[in-house]
Amino acid sequence: MAETATQEFLHNLHELPHTVKDACFRLGKTPESEREESQATFHNLFLHIHSVRVHLRTLKPTLTFGLGLMATASFVITLITGVLLMVYYKPSTDLAYQSIKDIHFTVSTGRFIRNIHRWSAQLMVLTVLLHMARVFFTASYKKPREFNWLVGLGLLVITLALSFTGYLLPWDQLAYWAITIGSNIANSPRELTDAIGMTKLFDPGGLQKRLLLGANYVGQDALIRFYVLHVFILPLALVTMLGVHFWRIRKDGGLAKPEDPPGGLAEWGGEKRLVFQPLATKTYGLMALVKGKRPPVNRGPENTVMSWPHLFWAELSVFMVTVAGTLVLSFYSDAPLKELANPAIPENPAKAPWYFLGIQELVSYSAFTGGLLIPVIVVVGLALIPFLDRRPGGEGTWFGTSRERSIFWQSLFFAVAVTVGMLAFTVNHGWLRNWFPNIHQLWIIAINPGSLLVLIFAAWSLFTLKRNDSVRLAAVSLFTCFLVGFTLLTYFATVHRGPNWHFYWWPSQWPVH
């Protein structure tokens, strides 16, 4: 078999397609045995974040509805389309609008790409919110997943920030006035500092606004700041935290699930299977120093299947469903682009992006309370949930503990009644300023429909705590109230608020102006 170097070279050249393929796909074939399926999973950078085997529960569509994955998929879509848009977009107040128009009219399928970017961004905000609700109602934040809940909360904030910063870039009327509103929300602490007369000494609101805009108004400085945030800093932060988020899912033992009784029988798919008894004194974990749960090597094959191919089919299908949904929406509905930004012609009503409209409604009562205090209370409240509700139970099951479902419905009706009642009252009768025109602003900062809603919800939650003697149920009632309040306020401000923030039954009744 002696070869000359020439022969060897020719032979290698001949084998090139195979060797390159083998180098790229190291397994070299579709995995056939479970061992090969394991290898397919953990020999791949992108797949190895999954465990090799996955519990059947995880594959049940109604457990998660694939919401987290949908959010990730939307992010990937925005990332790809965003890079395409970046090629044509010019972040200058003189050129931005025209460059969007050019994307719309002359870039080949540019309009479609921009629509996809817009729709997947909207979808991302929506799915991130729903994902959070799913995690809450399946009690998946409980130990050891507290940290991941915090990471998720950070991701929510970054997602909103990404969407918000992207709003300004087209430099049209919608962008200009939505960001003007947004930056005025950032300015809202000034209501408090004005009321107690310390704005001259210390002006956190003005500082926040200037930090955001780089000026006192929305202009070139704001545009370039928002651009840098939108295309660089925030995506980088999001990718990083997303990595941590996924890593923690794995380290915390995959999706939260109820404990199978050790040594007992667990039913799945109509079959009863023996759950292995773990040996408390002995560990099969290779990395004994790692805290938390290991892949279930000590459990045997109870109710688990190989991740390859089952989990990957599931993930791929959710991804493609997201892509398909986005494409359909983008095909039929164009992303809005209004007239060129014109500081001389205010949009009326000037509305923030939809996910901030709930806040804008609160801001219309009191800038400080609605724009800063309540959002901070909400975020801090959400962050505290896993640390205040520490009793295990119900993990990985929708409304897992007893009475949860009924508390959820009770709170739902309660919150709907209170929020609708509060809105109806405010619309019909006005508020303190209408009754006592000379009242000190501090009274309105303290007592307004927004702060009352928060207090009523908190009281309702405490009432649930007392009556049911359960922290989890109190958390469920509060979280439900928050969801209802957020949804209804957002809906109300989107549909029922017209020019001058007056109440209208329907946007078609707005005076044309």
Add this chain to the structure above:
Amino acid sequence: MNDPSRIYRWLLLVASLVTIIYLVSAAVHENYLAQWKTVQREYLTILQQKATDDRGRELLAKFRVEMKQASIPALGTVDRCVTCHNGIDDPRMTDVPQPHRTHPGHILDKHPVDRFGCTVCHHGQGAALTFNEAKAEDVFWDYPLLPPNMTEATCVTCHDAEKLPPDQIPLLVVGMKLYQEKSCGSCHKLGGRGGTLGPALDNEGAKSKHQLIMTNLKPPHTTWSWQNAHFRDPGGVVPGSLMRNPTVTRPETLALTVYMLSQWKRDVPESYLAPDKIEQKYRALHPTPLTGEQVYRQYCTACHGNGAYTRWDKKFNRFIPAIRGVSLVSTASRDYLQANIEQGRPGTQMPAWGPHAGGLLPEEITGVIEYLRSGATAAAPAPALTLHGDAGNGLSLFLRNCAGCHGMNGRGGMAPEIGNPVFQQAAPDEFIIRTIRNGRVGTAMPAFQRPDAPALGDQDIADVLAYLRTLDSHRGQKAIAQNTVTAAPSGGKP
């Protein structure tokens, strides 16, 4: 056991199929089926039919299906209209359907598309590549395509309308004339000249539809449909408007609309301006004075009419004096009239017309005074009144005889405000005395010293005059401030 990922594989199949279908549809829809490509393919067949001579064959050979645009940085426009209007400068295309047809008239001879583009004259969204978006009536664009009969409004961007052939700008010519005839300048400023009751109209044509109240207007909501409707019924379009119905016919309405659309101080490089436009700009800086009569007709008629009669104005809720009436002209001195014209009458709707306010030149104010006085004999020298007045008695006489119309403290009511500083400074004693004695013919002001039954003796009149003179010093600066305040709403309302 069932295959746990079966449902996902079906889902994947369906989602992937939907993805592929929509990707392909979008690619076809955005590229091959793009409206402009269809139009250009149509144009290509027209070119083929018309390729009967060498020139035609050459044009056919040169034609490519591609996006075309006139990019004119000097005007800040990128007009892609020619992507569909391919035959715009091809004289053979007069008998083909739009959008392939030749541009009508000979306008393009002097205004080639590659130098001027399209939107500088026609407005509309030049960057757009579909007709609906280019027309831009129902899309978000500030300046939708002007209707063909109104396009002449934009000629004045670079031309002096008075130097253009009138048959080229038929509506604009009528509109300009109507603006003067209807005395629009009485209330509106244009080029720095005019009243302050209505808004200045210098950039009326630059307004977008969002700056106009469309509530009471049926669609389409364009600026010209607003102007049209507004000229026929100002109060019906803008509730609470003080604007008088200009009483114009439909064609005149259209002419005024075009004139309004032409009011746009658009910044165009000098190289685009016609020489007469540059002259016009120079003239605007060094205006030639109008005659008194011209001034009166353009800037006074809307309120004072021909000036012979006093009339009650419902909207202003006061009398508008007959400024050319015998009674006033025979009483008022030249200085009094000049002060009133130059400084206005605070507390009334009469604005100031001096060079720094209404923009009238000193010569024009002199001219208009002459014109006012031309209708009647000027005042004869006043009989002297040497009696010394007692303001205390004057007050009680004033309350009994005058305050009913002139208001407490002369604050004004249905009759003019005689406490205001401009009146106090401008009206000489003899003017006041004479007015009290003889009244003002044609107004509600009666004569208080008729030969048959004198209501007020000379001493009484001297007392009233003494009292009137205290009003000025009493009120002082505060009065001036108040006057400014009361004067504001009349000027501020639309």
